Amino acid sequence: MSSDVLNYNESSPAPLHQAGRADTTGHAGHSKVAPGEIAVGVIIGRASEYFDFFVYGIASVLVFPQVFFPYLPSLYGTLMAFALFSFAFIARPFGTTLFMTIQRHWGRGVKLTASLFLLGTATAGIAFLPGYAELHGTAIVLLAVFRALQGVANGGSWDGLPSLLALNAPSRKRGWYAMVGQLSAPIGFLLAGGLFLYLHSTLSTDEFLDWGWRYPFYVAFAINVVALFARLRLVVTDEYTRLLEEKDLEPIGTLHMFKAQGYNIFIGAFASLASYALFHMVTIFPLSWLSLQATQSVNSILAVEVVGACLAILGMIVSGWLADRIGRRTTLGLMACLIGVFSLCVPWLLGGGTKEQDAFILIGFTLLGLSYGQAAGTVTANFGRQFRYTGAALTSDFAWLVGAAFAPLVALGLSTLYGLVSVTAYLLSGVVCTMLALFINRTLETQD
Template identity: 65%
Template sequence: MLVFPALFFPFADRLQGTLYAFVVFSFAFVARPLGTVLSMAIQRRWSRGTKLTVALFLLGTSTAGIAFLPGYQTLGAASIVLLALFRIGQGVALGGSWDGLPSLLALNAPPERRGWYAMLGQLGAPLGFMLASGLFAYLVASLSTADFLAWGWRYPFFVAFAINVVALFARLRLVVTHEYERLLDERELEPIGVRELVRSEGHNLVIGAFAALASYALFHLVTVFPLSWVTLYSQQPVAGFLTIQIFGAALAAGGIVASGWIADRIGRRSTLGASAVLIGMFSGFAPTLLGGGPLGQDVFMLIGFALLGLSYGQAAGAVTSNFSSKYRYTGAALTADLAWLIGAAFAPLVALGLSAHFGLAYVSIYLLSGAACTLAALSLNRALGPRD
């Protein structure tokens, strides 16, 4: 969001360009469920390794494509179309990269340690965010605005491409082993047709998606939206704000670890519910903090990241416990896709659009609605508690 409005939407003012960029940003999350459906078909037809190879190759290609993509001044409207296609490619690839590991961890963990094992896979998000924010902060602080817009912003995408290559080989070495296949077969973690899943456990699909809604709504309201708000309406240096986000991501990582410890003592359903209540309370202070200058904005970030860690740490754990073993593999993947789509895909767009035109109170309403949806879903899904 630091670059795309100026590079791909120079014909619009800064606010409108950022909103256009957020529309394109959402395409990846819209495409994720499609990626899951296609990848499950590939896995049933060929193999899990083939599916993962195709998905990660597409992810790397799409990421590299964005890194090399010329701007509007060079390609005109074609640059926007290509950017949208690459974002869709990233979304399809992310949907296809599901390997069943969260479900496998939750099922094979001791009952009293399932919360701890469920949070392990969630640690990658804050660690990756710290790396990306650190790299962007260094480039913003080291380069002139002209150099950063011309070529500096592309380097993080090159790093992401390199990480994807490493991830491809690491995950392939895991999923093609006989031990991994045996564990998946023992737990009946195999892809199921989407029609059969919706017909048999569609209620779990919907409830599971809404159970994690508060976490996913908060995710982009502390990672993406504040950066755009500060860039547009604050005098705070971008490099300094990115540094605060790095510290916030560290708090999120600590919160994720803490969520595993808490969930093993009070249950994952109770942990998610308590986190949603805290997020709802936090939403009431969002307008004051975001409108309170650099100090208030920094406090918003740090508290928001800490709450994100507590809620996000058990989001995947709750998903895996919703479904019977036959439907768990596909159900967990689609539930996560829907949670990202409903809660996170349009969060920056809605938050910035409403707050810019009607005031920051609408950020509170958005967060509060996510917390309310989580609490409603958890109250309906009574089976989530016993399966902890």
């Protein structure tokens, strides 16, 4: 994740609210690793997490209401599924705290192995979990537990490679390398959405709800195993360990982190809120809203979203090029404004015909790529070297929690009661928070 979205020129004197930031060029004669090599590790590691993430999200719409909440109407079953969906985001900061402690005592390799083993176990548990018809309320409790464990594991899967990539990126291409790790999100959705589309279109409804939906979770488990070995190959080698130590990318206590840099955690989280708010509005929410409204078939919606994921990849590539020319803070603010304009069109697009609904998905994915491509950089922008590792993880956790955890639940619930203007209000609130956080950060720089 990018190390300098809010403060573009890292070589300039650090303001007081960035006390502790040191030169990020490393020590002369020490470990040098090509940014491209680090980028491969970032993409592999995070793509597996996003695939797991989207498999659960899509299943929350297509599967869980029928399998775990068959006693409720479709709308309320989906709302219950979305409530459980949020558990992972609630648990994630606790996972970060737990596994940072494990790393301090037993090392990065043990931490990463334990977290991904836990993630794989929780994912496999969901894959084999009987439905409400067999276990009744116990099935729902176990699903909630497995979902929370996924969040704990995701909190512990932070390996520091995005921060390492940011600190080793060429000064004129920091926007480009900030975008690289974010490519994992649309890639993960492309794979998850494509797999569900194939299964849902080739199997009967009974076959899909009985056993077909479980295959994506099996695949997620297998991908996590492969990603584990790929990431361990990087982060536990002497060369990478030495480089991480040279960049001061080591864990510190969460309480100490909040006491010393709590304000920067929240500035970073809110600075990217517009992008995080949009994240589920164009991936999970349209699938639930349109399928419940029966205006399009599930297969048609998934097909359009798969195309949208490709547009998001292109948007991210453009964001890297753009950020290196106009600055990443300017890019982040500009995209927030465009999201605000887009939000005003939501009632017309989603409430219209098939062409308008498809346009909402495709435009939304494109904006997501342009904005999310640079959003992650805010998580380490203001931290001193010794705070980067833990600060990046916690800021990302809180950005997800505040911006995205409850988005499908809130959007679907409020839209049902008050109409699609609720989605407009939700997205605009994220835009306001982003612009306010960017303004506060700029004001602090000016004062310093």
